[in-house]
Amino acid sequence: EAGVAQSPRYKIIEKRQSVAFWCNPxxxxxxxxxxxxxLGQGPKLxxxxxxxxxxxxxxxxxxxxxxxxxxxxxxxxxxxPAKLEDSAVxxxxxxxxxxxxxxxxxxxxxxxxx
Amino acid sequence: AQSxxxxxxxxxxxxxAPVELRCNYSSSVxxxxxxxxxxxxxxxxxxxxxxxxxxxxxxxNGFEAEFNKSQTSFHLRKPSVHISDTAxxxxxxxxxxxxATNKLIFGTGTLLAVQP
Numbered sequence: 650e651a652g653v654a655q656s657p658r659y660k661i662i663e664k665r666q667s668v669a670f671w672c673n674p675x676x677x678x679x680x681x682x683x684x685x686x687x688l689g690q691g692p693k694l695x696x697x698x699x700x701x702x703x704x705x706x707x708x709x710x711x712x713x714x715x716x717x718x719x720x721x722x723x724x725x726x727x728x729x730p731a732k733l734e735d736s737a738v739x740x741x742x743x744x745x746x747x748x749x750x751x752x753x754x755x756x757x758x759x760x761x762x763x
Numbered sequence: 764a765q766s767x768x769x770x771x772x773x774x775x776x777x778x779x780a781p782v783e784l785r786c787n788y789s790s791s792v793x794x795x796x797x798x799x800x801x802x803x804x805x806x807x808x809x810x811x812x813x814x815x816x817x818x819x820x821x822x823x824n825g826f827e828a829e830f831n832k833s834q835t836s837f838h839l840r841k842p843s844v845h846i847s848d849t850a851x852x853x854x855x856x857x858x859x860x861x862x863a864t865n866k867l868i869f870g871t872g873t874l875l876a877v878q879p
Contacts, residue, residue, distance in 0.1 A: 653806070682866075689772075689871070689872075690871055690872075691767075691853055691855075691869030691870050691871045691872050692807070692853070692869045693869070694866050694867070697866060705866055740806055740807070742806070742807075747865055748795075748857055748865050748866070748867055749795060749812070749814060749857075749865075751797070751809035751812065752807070752809070752867065754806030754807040754808070755806050756804070756805055756806050757805075757806055
């Protein structure tokens with residue numbers, strides 16, 4: 650089966666610009682996760698969707714980050730405006746329903762904010 | 764709230780030597796535990812998990828981990844490492860309850876550097 654697809658692979662922007670990341674989960678997976686992985690740290694959950702509803706967005710900086718999952722399939726994460734501290738790898742993951750069978754991760758989008 | 768501590772940021776080891784990567788967690792409730800591996804420029808891949816039952820869990824690529832409730836630990840071990848095991852290893856915890864709303868809390872990771 651095809652894995653979790655993410656694009657772009659790399660993105661370089663200047664601070665205060667906007668950027669968007671795209672994720673297509675494994676077919677049939679109900680749950681989709683966006684993680685932020687800053688260099689030297691473990692992944693931090695930004696937002697979790699169950700189908701097209703938000704389950705947890707408690708750590709999403711809502712003044713600048715937004716995410717949507719239309720039709721319960723692919724998802725877009727947006728940052729507007731970007732700050733220097735947003736430089737990180739943004740990982741998308743999916744699971745059939747809950748976390749206990751394991752999360753399937755994409756290769757991530759590496760964002761550099763200059 | 765749960766938390767995970769991986770005290771070793773980097774573990775150098777020679778090829779064919781045994782290795783142990785340490786993971787300790789804190790939680791006020793029962794937990795599920797996971798180890799993930801991240802190869803350079805790739806996403807995370809599940810190595811193994813403890814949900815219930817036997818405290819010794821075997822995973823892919825010859826890795827195993829032992830759940831120790833009294834010491835709140837879930838250390839990862841491999842009896843003989845290969846160059847290809849060089850990667851970042853993350854321990855993660857989730858509490859037992861919540862069902863579909865459960866989320867994983869990751870540690871800061873341990874870089875396993877296998878030298879020839």
